Amino acid sequence: MAILKIARMGHPVLLKRAEEIPDPTAPEIRRLAADMAETLADAGGAGLAGPQVHASLRIILFQAPPSRGGDTDPRAVAPLTVLINPEIEALGTETEEDWEGCLSLPELMGRVPRARHIRYRGLGPDGAVIAREATGFHARVVQHEFDHLEGILYPRRLADPRAFIFESEIRFWMKQG
Numbered sequence: 154m155a156i157l158k159i160a161r162m163g164h165p166v167l168l169k170r171a172e173e174i175p176d177p178t179a180p181e182i183r184r185l186a187a188d189m190a191e192t193l194a195d196a197g198g199a200g201l202a203g204p205q206v207h208a209s210l211r212i213i214l215f216q217a218p219p220s221r222g223g224d225t226d227p228r229a230v231a232p233l234t235v236l237i238n239p240e241i242e243a244l245g246t247e248t249e250e251d252w253e254g255c256l257s258l259p260e261l262m263g264r265v266p267r268a269r270h271i272r273y274r275g276l277g278p279d280g281a282v283i284a285r286e287a288t289g290f291h292a293r294v295v296q297h298e299f300d301h302l303e304g305i306l307y308p309r310r311l312a313d314p315r316a317f318i319f320e321s322e323i324r325f326w327m328k329q330g
Protein backbone atom coordinates (compact mmCIF):
# COMPACT_ATOMS: atom_id res chain seq x y z
CA MET A 154 0.00 0.00 0.00
CA ALA A 155 1.08 3.53 -0.65
CA ILE A 156 -0.19 7.06 -0.33
CA LEU A 157 -0.47 8.49 -3.86
CA LYS A 158 0.15 12.06 -5.00
CA ILE A 159 -3.08 13.95 -5.63
CA ALA A 160 -3.33 16.00 -8.85
CA ARG A 161 -4.45 19.59 -8.27
CA MET A 162 -6.65 21.78 -10.47
CA GLY A 163 -4.64 22.87 -13.49
CA HIS A 164 -3.03 19.48 -14.06
CA PRO A 165 -4.21 18.19 -17.47
CA VAL A 166 -4.96 14.68 -16.13
CA LEU A 167 -8.03 16.19 -14.44
CA LEU A 168 -9.45 17.35 -17.79
CA LYS A 169 -9.17 14.06 -19.71
CA ARG A 170 -11.91 11.47 -20.11
CA ALA A 171 -10.68 8.44 -18.15
CA GLU A 172 -10.43 5.05 -19.88
CA GLU A 173 -12.53 1.96 -19.28
CA ILE A 174 -10.84 -0.74 -17.19
CA PRO A 175 -10.86 -3.93 -19.30
CA ASP A 176 -10.32 -6.32 -16.37
CA PRO A 177 -11.55 -4.97 -13.00
CA THR A 178 -10.12 -8.04 -11.23
CA ALA A 179 -6.54 -7.50 -12.49
CA PRO A 180 -3.98 -7.41 -9.65
CA GLU A 181 -2.81 -3.91 -10.64
CA ILE A 182 -6.39 -2.61 -10.30
CA ARG A 183 -6.73 -4.23 -6.88
CA ARG A 184 -3.46 -2.55 -5.88
CA LEU A 185 -4.63 0.81 -7.27
CA ALA A 186 -7.91 0.52 -5.32
CA ALA A 187 -6.02 -0.28 -2.10
CA ASP A 188 -3.63 2.64 -2.63
CA MET A 189 -6.54 4.98 -3.40
CA ALA A 190 -8.28 3.86 -0.18
CA GLU A 191 -5.14 4.63 1.80
CA THR A 192 -4.76 8.00 0.04
CA LEU A 193 -8.39 8.89 0.75
CA ALA A 194 -8.09 7.94 4.42
CA ASP A 195 -4.89 9.99 4.74
CA ALA A 196 -6.41 13.05 3.05
CA GLY A 197 -9.70 12.75 4.93
CA GLY A 198 -12.04 13.15 1.96
CA ALA A 199 -15.38 11.54 1.06
CA GLY A 200 -14.33 10.37 -2.38
CA LEU A 201 -11.50 9.98 -4.84
CA ALA A 202 -11.36 9.23 -8.58
CA GLY A 203 -8.57 7.60 -10.62
CA PRO A 204 -7.58 10.78 -12.50
CA GLN A 205 -6.99 12.51 -9.15
CA VAL A 206 -4.10 10.11 -8.48
CA HIS A 207 -2.76 10.41 -12.05
CA ALA A 208 -4.42 7.14 -13.14
CA SER A 209 -6.69 8.06 -16.06
CA LEU A 210 -8.90 5.01 -15.46
CA ARG A 211 -12.61 4.64 -14.69
CA ILE A 212 -12.40 3.85 -10.98
CA ILE A 213 -13.91 5.81 -8.10
CA LEU A 214 -13.97 5.41 -4.32
CA PHE A 215 -16.52 7.05 -2.08
CA GLN A 216 -18.30 6.80 1.23
CA ALA A 217 -21.43 8.41 2.63
CA PRO A 218 -21.40 7.97 6.40
CA PRO A 219 -24.66 8.36 8.37
CA SER A 220 -23.31 11.64 9.79
CA ARG A 221 -23.51 13.15 6.28
CA GLY A 222 -26.90 11.61 5.56
CA GLY A 223 -29.05 14.32 7.09
CA ASP A 224 -32.06 12.01 7.14
CA THR A 225 -32.98 8.44 7.90
CA ASP A 226 -33.21 7.27 4.29
CA PRO A 227 -30.85 4.26 3.97
CA ARG A 228 -30.17 5.29 0.35
CA ALA A 229 -28.34 8.36 1.72
CA VAL A 230 -25.67 6.13 3.33
CA ALA A 231 -22.93 4.02 1.74
CA PRO A 232 -19.88 2.21 3.13
CA LEU A 233 -16.49 2.81 1.53
CA THR A 234 -17.12 1.57 -2.00
CA VAL A 235 -14.80 0.92 -4.95
CA LEU A 236 -16.72 1.27 -8.22
CA ILE A 237 -15.17 0.42 -11.59
CA ASN A 238 -16.56 1.46 -14.99
CA PRO A 239 -19.55 3.16 -13.32
CA GLU A 240 -22.73 4.29 -15.04
CA ILE A 241 -25.13 6.71 -13.42
CA GLU A 242 -28.65 7.81 -14.19
CA ALA A 243 -30.79 10.53 -12.58
CA LEU A 244 -34.07 9.33 -11.08
CA GLY A 245 -36.59 12.10 -11.60
CA THR A 246 -35.81 15.74 -12.25
CA GLU A 247 -35.42 16.98 -8.67
CA THR A 248 -32.12 18.74 -7.95
CA GLU A 249 -30.64 20.17 -4.78
CA GLU A 250 -27.79 22.59 -4.18
CA ASP A 251 -25.15 22.10 -1.50
CA TRP A 252 -21.51 22.85 -0.73
CA GLU A 253 -18.84 20.57 -2.20
CA GLY A 254 -15.12 20.36 -1.76
CA CYS A 255 -12.53 18.38 -3.69
CA LEU A 256 -9.07 17.08 -2.78
CA SER A 257 -7.83 18.52 -6.10
CA LEU A 258 -8.94 22.02 -5.03
CA PRO A 259 -7.69 22.18 -1.44
CA GLU A 260 -9.23 24.75 0.92
CA LEU A 261 -11.95 25.70 -1.57
CA MET A 262 -15.65 24.96 -1.67
CA GLY A 263 -18.56 25.75 -3.94
CA ARG A 264 -22.32 25.34 -4.10
CA VAL A 265 -23.23 22.81 -6.76
CA PRO A 266 -26.65 21.66 -7.95
CA ARG A 267 -26.94 17.87 -8.33
CA ALA A 268 -29.69 15.37 -9.00
CA ARG A 269 -31.29 14.46 -5.66
CA HIS A 270 -31.91 10.82 -6.59
CA ILE A 271 -29.77 8.64 -8.83
CA ARG A 272 -29.22 5.04 -9.72
CA TYR A 273 -25.68 3.76 -10.35
CA ARG A 274 -24.09 0.56 -11.46
CA GLY A 275 -20.54 -0.70 -11.84
CA LEU A 276 -18.17 -3.45 -10.82
CA GLY A 277 -16.23 -4.01 -7.62
CA PRO A 278 -12.57 -5.11 -7.65
CA ASP A 279 -13.85 -8.70 -7.18
CA GLY A 280 -15.73 -8.40 -10.49
CA ALA A 281 -19.16 -8.47 -8.79
CA VAL A 282 -21.86 -6.05 -9.96
CA ILE A 283 -22.71 -3.18 -7.60
CA ALA A 284 -26.10 -1.61 -8.39
CA ARG A 285 -27.66 0.88 -5.98
CA GLU A 286 -30.04 3.78 -5.68
CA ALA A 287 -28.68 6.84 -3.89
CA THR A 288 -30.06 10.07 -2.51
CA GLY A 289 -28.76 13.15 -0.73
CA PHE A 290 -25.03 13.21 0.06
CA HIS A 291 -24.56 9.67 -1.27
CA ALA A 292 -25.99 10.72 -4.66
CA ARG A 293 -23.89 13.90 -4.57
CA VAL A 294 -20.54 12.22 -3.90
CA VAL A 295 -21.11 9.64 -6.65
CA GLN A 296 -22.01 12.39 -9.18
CA HIS A 297 -18.94 14.40 -8.12
CA GLU A 298 -16.59 11.42 -8.52
CA PHE A 299 -18.21 10.35 -11.80
CA ASP A 300 -17.61 13.87 -13.13
CA HIS A 301 -13.87 13.36 -12.52
CA LEU A 302 -13.98 10.43 -14.99
CA GLU A 303 -15.42 12.81 -17.59
CA GLY A 304 -12.73 15.43 -16.92
CA ILE A 305 -15.11 17.76 -15.09
CA LEU A 306 -14.24 19.62 -11.88
CA TYR A 307 -17.07 21.06 -9.79
CA PRO A 308 -16.39 24.77 -10.56
CA ARG A 309 -17.89 24.05 -14.00
CA ARG A 310 -21.15 23.08 -12.24
CA LEU A 311 -21.55 26.13 -9.99
CA ALA A 312 -25.04 27.64 -10.08
CA ASP A 313 -23.63 30.99 -8.89
CA PRO A 314 -19.91 31.68 -9.46
CA ARG A 315 -19.91 33.89 -6.35
CA ALA A 316 -20.59 30.78 -4.23
CA PHE A 317 -17.02 29.53 -4.82
CA ILE A 318 -15.04 30.39 -1.73
CA PHE A 319 -12.29 29.51 0.69
CA GLU A 320 -13.55 27.21 3.45
CA SER A 321 -12.18 29.72 5.96
CA GLU A 322 -14.77 32.30 4.77
CA ILE A 323 -17.82 30.04 5.12
CA ARG A 324 -19.02 31.98 8.18
CA PHE A 325 -20.19 34.87 5.98
CA TRP A 326 -22.41 32.49 4.01
CA MET A 327 -23.72 30.70 7.07
CA LYS A 328 -25.06 34.01 8.44
CA GLN A 329 -27.29 34.26 5.38
CA GLY A 330 -28.95 30.97 6.41
Ligand code: NI
Binds near residue numbers: 254255257297298
Ligand atom coordinates in the same frame (compact mmCIF):
# COMPACT_ATOMS: atom_id res chain seq x y z
NI1 NI B 1 -13.21 15.86 -6.45
